[in-house]
Amino acid sequence: MRRFEELAFEQTPMGELTLRRRYDSAVDADVFEVKLGDEYLMSSLFTVAEEALSDLGLAAVAADREGLDVVVGGLGLGYTAVAALRDARVATMTVVDALPAVIAWHERRLLPVSSTLVQDARTRLVHTDFFALVRGAPGADARLPTPLDAILLDVDHSPTFTLDPSHADLYTVDGLRRLAAHLRPGGVFALWSDDQPEESFLATLRQVFTRVEGHTVAFDNPITGGTSRNGVYVAVRAG
Secondary structure, eight states: OOSEEEEEEEEETTEEEEEEEEEETTTTEEEEEEEETTEEEEETTOOHHHHHHHHHHHHTSOTTOOSEEEEEEOOTTSHHHHHHHTSTTEEEEEEEESOHHHHHHHHTTOSTTHHHHHHSTTEEEEESOHHHHHHSOTTSSTTSOSSEEEEEEOOSSBTTBOSSGGGGGGGSHHHHHHHHTTEEEEEEEEEEESSOOOHHHHHHHHTTOSEEEEEEEEEEETTTTEEEEEEEEEEEOOO
């Protein structure tokens, strides 16, 4: 049994992007990890909060609303997107990622959920900058369906710890208003964060959205032997 394998390597504008698989005896399973330079971006050991992003976000959409048009910002290992596809109300799901290498990983079926994701007729994978896309006016770019029922975002570590400085404007009142313009009345914006919900950002969201919730998502951490916690913000546009 091979205990470690580098599955893909790409030089990107943000640094060296690596996808690797290793066997972890603590969980007796293969673990898939993504690194950007020396920084760990994501691991298949920790997918609970990524899936909760979809579950909590779509649960906030009115239960009687059908034929949902959903955008996922950030493809990563694919767990947020696949969780969204489990909601039978989802009619279309556009997954946006700035790194073509990440899209290629799934198209090559390199990750555990890749086949489920790319074989679903509702899925469309788009290579572009999500943040630039939502700065534009609704309908200005055909790659972003408008209006949307839900936007699920998992790119930055948190609203105050972004992967790139150009992302920071989204987490302001003006940035959130631009994003909200892409949503239908009653549409939902949900955001994953490596940190638990912060009152300062909840207050910013409340200036734009009519209903705002911060969720703490706890999960077992086999590396530390304890419990880790992430955050999910859910904000609903006025109906």
